[in-house]
Amino acid sequence: MSANHLEQLREAVVKMNVDEAEAIAKEAMSDGIAAMIMLKEAMIPAMEAVGELFGEGEYFLPEMLGAVDAYNKCFALLEPDLKQGEFEPKGTVMLGTVESDIHDIGKKILAALLQGNGFEVIDLGTNVPSETFVKKAEEHSPQVIGLSALLSTTMSEMKKVVELFEESGIRDRFRIIVGGAPVTQQFADSIGADGYGDEAQTGVELVSRFVAAP
Ligand code: B12
Numbered sequence: 001m002s003a004n005h006l007e008q009l010r011e012a013v014v015k016m017n018v019d020e021a022e023a024i025a026k027e028a029m030s031d032g033i034a035a036m037i038m039l040k041e042a043m044i045p046a047m048e049a050v051g052e053l054f055g056e057g058e059y060f061l062p063e064m065l066g067a068v069d070a071y072n073k074c075f076a077l078l079e080p081d082l083k084q085g086e087f088e089p090k091g092t093v094m095l096g097t098v099e100s101d102i103h104d105i106g107k108k109i110l111a112a113l114l115q116g117n118g119f120e121v122i123d124l125g126t127n128v129p130s131e132t133f134v135k136k137a138e139e140h141s142p143q144v145i146g147l148s149a150l151l152s153t154t155m156s157e158m159k160k161v162v163e164l165f166e167e168s169g170i171r172d173r174f175r176i177i178v179g180g181a182p183v184t185q186q187f188a189d190s191i192g193a194d195g196y197g198d199e200a201q202t203g204v205e206l207v208s209r210f211v212a213a214p
Helices: 002-014 018-030 035-055 061-082 105-116 130-140 155-167 185-190 200-212
Strands: 092-097 120-123 144-148 175-179 195-197
Touching: 002 018, 002 035, 002 061, 018 035, 018 061, 035 061, 035 105, 061 105, 092 105, 092 130, 105 120, 105 144, 105 200, 130 144, 130 155, 144 155, 144 200, 155 175, 175 185, 175 200, 185 195, 195 200
Parallel strands: 092 120, 092 144, 144 175, 175 195
Antiparallel strands: none
């Protein structure tokens, strides 16, 4: 039964059936399927499938937006459960998608997993200029700053952010981690980031490590 729900949810998101996806997610929740399972086994695979369809020329921007809409509506339903377990935060993490980049699905997943693992998350949103990262870091003093980029053209913004922290003389106060589909460990090393996560779970592991041993 639960495998059925997950498959149906994945398919409804891929097919942009917003109402159906929401209805299945609600039904699955009342049947006791954990929000994290729905996220990992239906919704993330759905977005991966949408990415493949786009890459193959089967889907175009309107289809992508339709699938993102279905994803977002379901994510909003799951979010309260994903955040459960949070009371005394283990630490604070600031996240943002770099300037000129509006992709935020991966970042939202990372935020939800971090919150679910007991961290306070300050999400600066998308298209965030490097100056804002510096200003907000001084304001909130997070232990870790996570930068996301999905475009090969915006990866260079990550370098700008790290450089601006250095120029501002505050680089040593924060751990900066990077992620997003085009980003690699090699790139992270080349810009002087403290860590790279190929998926959101790796991000949670990095943050846990850095908060435990600053
Ligand atoms: C959905 C999507 C969109 C949506 C975004 C909606 C939104 N709210 O995010 C919309 C339709 C708006 C969009 C727009 C565009 N897109 Co787009 N989009 C995608 C798509 C299909 C999926 C991306 C996604 O959400 N993946 C799912 C998530 C879960 O994966 P993820 O982001 O990689 O995140 C995971 C990890 O990387 C990691 N992670 C992510 N961030 C971080 C950060 C840290 C710190 C850590 C540790 C980990 C981490 O954790 C996540 C979960 O495990 C991809 C195709 C693909 N295969 O990736 C194209 C893609 C990224 N888009 C692309 C393009 C070109 C565009 C546009 C320029 C199209 C256009 N011509 O207008 C615009 C860009 C607008 C802009 N200025 O940003 C290209 C990029 C090519 C490139 N290499 O540069 C891709 C690869 C499509 C393609 N095959 O050509 N897009």
